[in-house]
Amino acid sequence: MEFIEGINMASQVSPGIVIKERDLSNAVVTGASAIRAAIASTFRKGPVGKIVNIGSERELIDTFGTPAEANAADWLVASEFLRYGGQLGVVRAATGVLNATLDGTAVLIGDKDAFDAGVGASEQFAARDAGTDGNNLRVVVVDHGPTKKATKNGHGLSVGDALSDGVTTHEVYSVIDANNVTIIEGANAAADGNSFTFASYTASDWNAQAIGSTGLTYKSIAPRPGTSAFASERYLSNDEVHVAVVDESTNTIVERITYVSKISDGKTPEGASSYWKDAVNETSSYIYGATLGANQSTVEGENPGSDAASYGATSGSPKKFAAVLLTAGGSLSGGTDDYAYTAGEIATAYDEFLDTEQTTVDFVLMGGSMGNETDTKAKAGSVAAVANSRKDCVAFISPFNGNQVATSGGAALSATDQLNNTVDYFNTIGSSSYVVLDSGIKYTYDRFNDKYRYIGCNGDVAGLCVSTSAVLDDWFSPAGLNRGGVQNVVKLAFNPNKAQRDELYTNRINPIVSLPGTGPVLFGDKTGLASPSAFDRINVRRLFLNVEKRARGLAEGVLFEQNDTTTRSNFNASISSYLAEVQARRGLTDFLVVCDESNNTPEVIDRNEFVAELFLKPTRSINYVTVTVTATRTGVSFSEVVGR
Numbered sequence: 001m002e003f004i005e006g007i008n009m010a011s012q013v014s015p016g017i018v019i020k021e022r023d024l025s026n027a028v029v030t031g032a033s034a035i036r037a038a039i040a041s042t043f044r045k046g047p048v049g050k051i052v053n054i055g056s057e058r059e060l061i062d063t064f065g066t067p068a069e070a071n072a073a074d075w076l077v078a079s080e081f082l083r084y085g086g087q088l089g090v091v092r093a094a095t096g097v098l099n100a101t102l103d104g105t106a107v108l109i110g111d112k113d114a115f116d117a118g119v120g121a122s123e124q125f126a127a128r129d130a131g132t133d134g135n136n137l138r139v140v141v142v143d144h145g146p147t148k149k150a151t152k153n154g155h156g157l158s159v160g161d162a163l164s165d166g167v168t169t170h171e172v173y174s175v176i177d178a179n180n181v182t183i184i185e186g187a188n189a190a191a192d193g194n195s196f197t198f199a200s201y202t203a204s205d206w207n208a209q210a211i212g213s214t215g216l217t218y219k220s221i222a223p224r225p226g227t228s229a230f231a232s233e234r235y236l237s238n239d240e241v242h243v244a245v246v247d248e249s250t251n252t253i254v255e256r257i258t259y260v261s262k263i264s265d266g267k268t269p270e271g272a273s274s275y276w277k278d279a280v281n282e283t284s285s286y287i288y289g290a291t292l293g294a295n296q297s298t299v300e301g302e303n304p305g306s307d308a309a310s311y312g313a314t315s316g317s318p319k320k321f322a323a324v325l326l327t328a329g330g331s332l333s334g335g336t337d338d339y340a341y342t343a344g345e346i347a348t349a350y351d352e353f354l355d356t357e358q359t360t361v362d363f364v365l366m367g368g369s370m371g372n373e374t375d376t377k378a379k380a381g382s383v384a385a386v387a388n389s390r391k392d393c394v395a396f397i398s399p400f401n402g403n404q405v406a407t408s409g410g411a412a413l414s415a416t417d418q419l420n421n422t423v424d425y426f427n428t429i430g431s432s433s434y435v436v437l438d439s440g441i442k443y444t445y446d447r448f449n450d451k452y453r454y455i456g457c458n459g460d461v462a463g464l465c466v467s468t469s470a471v472l473d474d475w476f477s478p479a480g481l482n483r484g485g486v487q488n489v490v491k492l493a494f495n496p497n498k499a500q501r502d503e504l505y506t507n508r509i510n511p512i513v514s515l516p517g518t519g520p521v522l523f524g525d526k527t528g529l530a531s532p533s534a535f536d537r538i539n540v541r542r543l544f545l546n547v548e549k550r551a552r553g554l555a556e557g558v559l560f561e562q563n564d565t566t567t568r569s570n571f572n573a574s575i576s577s578y579l580a581e582v583q584a585r586r587g588l589t590d591f592l593v594v595c596d597e598s599n600n601t602p603e604v605i606d607r608n609e610f611v612a613e614l615f616l617k618p619t620r621s622i623n624y625v626t627v628t629v630t631a632t633r634t635g636v637s638f639s640e641v642v643g644r
Helices: 059-064 069-083 112-116 134-136 276-283 343-353 373-390 415-426 457-470 499-506 539-557 565-584 602-606 638-642
Strands: 036-041 051-054 086-092 124-125 137-142 147-151 160-164 167-173 178-183 196-197 200-204 240-247 252-261 285-288 364-365 394-397 435-437 440-444 451-456 514-517 517-521 588-594 612-619
Touching: 036 069, 036 343, 051 059, 051 137, 059 069, 059 086, 059 435, 069 364, 069 440, 069 451, 069 457, 086 343, 112 137, 112 276, 124 134, 137 200, 147 343, 160 373, 200 451, 240 276, 252 276, 343 373, 364 373, 364 457, 373 394, 373 435, 394 457, 394 539, 415 499, 457 517, 539 565, 539 612, 565 612
Parallel strands: 036 086, 036 364, 160 196, 364 394, 394 435
Antiparallel strands: 051 086, 124 285, 137 240, 147 178, 147 200, 160 167, 167 178, 240 252, 440 451, 514 517, 588 612
16 A cells, blocks of 8 residues: 555645555454444434434433334344444435424424424424324423412403412412413512403313323423522523423323423523523423413513513513413424435435545445345445545445345245346446455344344345454454354355355355354455455455544644654554554565655755655455365375475
């Protein structure tokens, strides 16, 4: 490997580093836990069109939901990869999905960044995840609320007035109409000279008030909200509310955001924002909130959403907040799913992984097959394009399911048909050492939907690279009986015999085979490079990617330094030390670093360039073993037979 080989440095407009390989063939390793694969698909929930880092199947479920019938193959491929210990960067493909809202006018809010930019800001409340799952949610905003309902014909009362039953003075909490108000029993109402005696009242215990038709009550959320310390210190009252999210499919409260404030600049005792909108949008896993909507009172009282100072409250003129009650009609609706993506949509989703400066990717997973071979080929091409463009990762591609599995009601395919179909399919994938092709379609159990499915093994082959790095290093082959065991396989759709494996291997395809007593095994370690080269093996490709990433990191430290003997010597020492460790760990048989006056000539220096050349002799994996067993006569000396 060398820096700058074949590149005109003058073509670089801004400072940067170019790494170029030179094939002369015709520490150290990144930890396995840090190996990151990329995959794009439709999902039940989660951000749309944004890379999300996933470290386990549990995180995959929590963020993107369980597999649906239409996306199960992609989902299971992702899950299978995670079994081997790697990490995933996941993009939810943007299709026809929409977020449910309070008024049912659904909108696509891709993620929190989109919401913060104003998408969906006109909605009172919206489901955080696009899809029909949001249609099961009810948003509940619970205020301090009234204790009783009072009746006094033609009362002319306002919020905050005192209302007396002849024994106790009550506070008017909200005005319903000309004849009815709600009151807070036993409240210390302001003495404003407007005391009325009401004709009748109906008890309405706050704790027992129902949340819609869910069968849940206010008490099930939290004890009654009241006045925050922040509000009290500023002569304001009744600013606290609870915000809860109810899953109406199970009538359970799935989220509680309690004792938040109607005051826009409200603060907790610790100094964090206590404003309800901030609390909801920063902490909720289920909803976005933009406005509390109209109050259930007349204009008296302080409306929510302004800063504390704007209310003008003083010790002589305290202010009370008006009621905010959204206990009825709080169900979200209008959310839609769309699991069917086109080849163009999936290509756009995979484009999120193209930026090498903003995203770290080691592997790119194809996922499952699409509905037909043409679209599946296009999907495979999109996956390969990411790796070929980045040149710092490897794409893993499996056959189209129909290459090996008969369509519903069709006759079973012969082994010859399976072989020919698979070879023909992969012949459309261009030659590249950044692509790994496998023959595997495995039959596995989908426990989420209680059925068996055929899925591609690209997640498993990438996973074997992860597990190999965990026990050894990147430059060891992931194939064979020692490290190539494929997990979670009921059976293989196509189990090639020796002659068929020969044909596959000739066509750059790594067989997955189930041998007696071994279980399914990856039985090849070729890349998709068509020409003979050191780079036609997975272990060599991964060795060079490992070296290149380390070299890039060291080279970044050289930028803007002096191009002199000291800098070159320091770089040489650093990279040589690293390569010596790689050699000690069986990745190289020998290496040479050239970074001196011979390639950093005065002309190179005057162009503000720095050149280093790394010459590497990679170790090779054993693909062919010959063992000769010879019988000799008892009296024959071995030296006579073998000459030693």
